[in-house]
Amino acid sequence: MRLPAPADAPLRPRFQHQGIAFGCDYNPEQWEPSVWREDVALMREAGVDLVAVNIFGWSALQGPDGTFDFAALDEVIELLHGAGIRVNLGTATSSPPPWLTTRYPEILPVMEDGTTRYPGGRQAWCPSSPVFREHALALVEAVASRYGDHPAVSLWHVSNELGCHNALCHCDASTRAFRTWLERRHGTIAELNRAWGTSFWSQRYTDWNEIGTPRLTVSTRNPGQVLDFHRFSSDELLAYYRAEAAVIRRHSDRPITTNFMVTAHIENLDYWSWAPEMDVVANDHYLDHRLGDPRAELAFAADLTRNLAGGEPWLLMEHSTGSVNWQPVNAAKEPGQMLRNSLTHVARGADAVCFFQWRASLQGSEKFHSALLPHAGTDSELWREVVELGAIVDRLEEVAGTRVVADVALLFSWESWWASDAENRPTHEIAYLDQVHALYGALHDLGVTVDVVRPGADLTGYRLVVVPGLYSVRDAEAATLDAAVAAGAHALVTFYSGIVDEHDRVRPGGYPGAWRDLLGIRVEEFAPVLPGTALTLESGAAASVWSERIEATDAAVLDRFADGPAAGRPAITRRSAASGSGVGDAWYLGTLLEREALRDLVGRVLAGAGVEAEPAASGTVEITRRVADDRAYRFVVNHGTSDIELAARGVELVTGDAVAGSLTVPAGAVRVIREEGAA
Template structure:
């Protein structure tokens, strides 16, 4: 086996040689050397080449390319190829195909055309994994195993009869008895009481709204089912490759919400993820930063792998704009700033055909004589110079809590506002802190919160008693806890906590809410500090808290909008609405000042600053996402430009620096 690239940021991406004639392969290796590629992910979608017919395997082409990559010093992250079945498999066994909520079979012709619960599909997938693991476990190019690809990207949830049977088994394990399930689901409502496990179905399309806890449990079931599938492949590989790390690529970009990665992360030897800039977002670069902090949180603060991102345009948005010159480097360094020690792309060579033929790649259609490939080569050289950053960690005094179960529950049917999105408050507060040069860890509510000076609790609609107590304990120990609207409302079964909102946090905050007044899209409410609130408002009473801001108009005029309560050594803040950026920013300035949280360095909106640190030193990442030149206080050696800087660092528009300090 080969060690994962050392002494440099690993640089490479998905390689699909089966798409090209063999004479292209040698040109690929020449260009990889030119670009500084140190690893490739191989074989992700190659099942139909590896097993062209049932039980007949063809590994000659893979042997050849593995040997060539090894001879050229390129590490291989070898995929199990089980992400998408070959046509012969779905033709012979159509029962493995997924089914949507309306009962339509999702036919082959795309990718991920398989039911997550199918034992038959698992049987074939494990047979292929066994063959690959036994054949390549000691290959000199092998450095990592890559299980499947982007689990649940297209085939979850599935509502077929196979899933119905598996769901019942999962429910029996979770709830134990029908009496416990009926209590958890609140089936006394609408005559839904179950008297036989066989009567329970997936939450398929029905006459009107589905039972919210039924829907929530089905989300849990889907995530657990695919995790079990992943672990079955992991165990096959581990028997053959006890020393080779194993991973699968998450999709922690906030638009992807089907898997509870907090459950998945402990089963990765190294956490890896994919991220693509979503240009339709109002603040796409801020979402990229949030994604990095979330992935680092999943990795327990350790460095992580960016398995895929794009050099330029993608192919799946309504409009797919190219990245501006320098954008490939800038986006990549933004990921490294947040803890990535590997930079991977989809893909090495841009495809000539297929659904992703207009998805950008390291080698574009224009070939090596292109500005984009020259930028790729420049990034490869930067990745080499950044080797000293490997293994360093990111400092953060602020925690932003993120919980997939709360997200699923809040996305369920019959909520007070379907326009309310779980991520809005989290992204907004994270973005405003980023603009202030403050780094956050994005972590699960059950994480150890004792080391944070500020804990942000955004729209934590569903929360367990234990996690609510941990959040209160953080405030008592000295943290400033900032809780937003629609938090603490339900328990783990999505049952409303009675006695007044915000339920689990009512005593901590000293606030009691009798009724919600959700705001319509583009509707706002005036605040007494001169700002406005959006998304949400509510009829609150400060039972044991100081009123900081009130509503200034509408039916709630004079009622509390923002409150503060001293809690032993700390402070608990409550936001009953989402203030505009100026008002919320001013409140966060107060929280930062009182809690003692300082900026990495002083900056301005659009200029991102993050510090990575190890026992051997520290590195200041400065990323100018704006169209204007900027300057920040920094001294040391810039690894990007290979120049000494200080006491002021000057950056051109859309450029970055990584300053070795001291």
């Protein structure tokens, strides 16, 4: 469901591209000019039509004397333009050249232990540094004034993966900026003391200059200070993005974006606050084999990115043809997996399929990262798959601009992530994303399409709202769930939800404070268990990690703990609506069920809410629909080892075949059906 735009949101330029874009990052500064011409010819062969350049180009563009040399970039852009390839032009500010940090070492970021991080990697700069910003914006001015109206430029790319490494800086400039941000947010020292609870451990402040960033202490730190520092750091980088965008807008009318990192383990930016600033939302995503179910996480990230875009199409700015270079084991993709991964993003709303990078590097930290053109060259299975994917993406042109619809919403919050995963919490055996991924994974296993939305979003039209471990929530945000259930939606809330307000202040009277009345329960005490301790419910369902001492005040008890510290207490409850009242059911889950038991419970909740998955859909066979007023498309991604058959009528776009009643989708294949009579 589309999120409403802010009332004062400006009209922004739209990304104009015919069909689904197929593209990549290109780093020509790593290659001799003779290679550039070969590359452009091969891009045309592969069907590449959107190329990001000048992402890490600062040291190639500007020397220590301050002068700029655009000759090489001019030539590359003209080569691409001559081949009919559009340019996603980077501002080149993502990593400063060594001469700049040598001349101005105060630019370098400082970590929470007070140590400085030095050049030699990337993003060696402090987001609050006025010196860095002065030099970076001068570079943006030079790039934007030169290429602002160039016909090849269809999109501007601010910096690169902002905050990936340097989001949390503790230098003197950051400390001063943090104090200014705190004064704007809280107004008075008294209000800050109240918000942070500084009466604890004699932390009461009397002057803004007494406050620092939350560097490491000899004990654990003030949770309110840490939470506000996360907010400040996200806002500080967003202010930096706005500063670059403002320079570009003086010279160009083309849309501007930056690449988000909506993916596991990247938590430092609150993209709900960033997304309205983007002319088009773009995301980088890489399969993470450290997770239990990387494929479900890919779907989760795509569904979240789509809702950051307000339900509108978005751009997959980066993903990989094969292995990455930064995991403990960098697994290669099996044959056909690149196609399935790519079209899963398209099925969930992406109008671009782009990769890092075009040609695999021969040197540097990413030399073993996969690329469209691998080290093995064009005589390789990977290259043949790339050419095949380019042709298929071209056949999906008519899908562009359509939207994904869903009956289920899942609430997700970066602020709750920051607050939940604090230094002091009931157990370190589970983190916020563990619950999020578990609940989304159950929905994914059951073949249900999900909108991942922010707390407080308009929930009108959803049959079911899932709330996994939403520890921190504002009163107004909590009220939207109450209102949705009152209007007929069903809700599933899991443990450690609704516990604190936006200041990380516990709601007294029993957990889950924000939703006690909605759920008809009262939790007296958390009772997490030690690592390796198994829990069993009276139904025989297996659980682990968490139990709690629950009292059912106005809810039916559906299952109880059979053992553990909460033995005999409710584990699963449901507060049912009166028949015919129009009010939905409110379910509560007070433990971490193992995967099969969780899938069974979620299946019951879906059935009660009247949500039905597409026939044949499962965690192995993903089926998603994209629709417009006059047409509809069904994407079928078969990750399994067996062919499947499903009822369908229309035209299958991957093969171009007509479908007259049924369609076989081979094992490992993707099919996209323009459905007959959808209008």
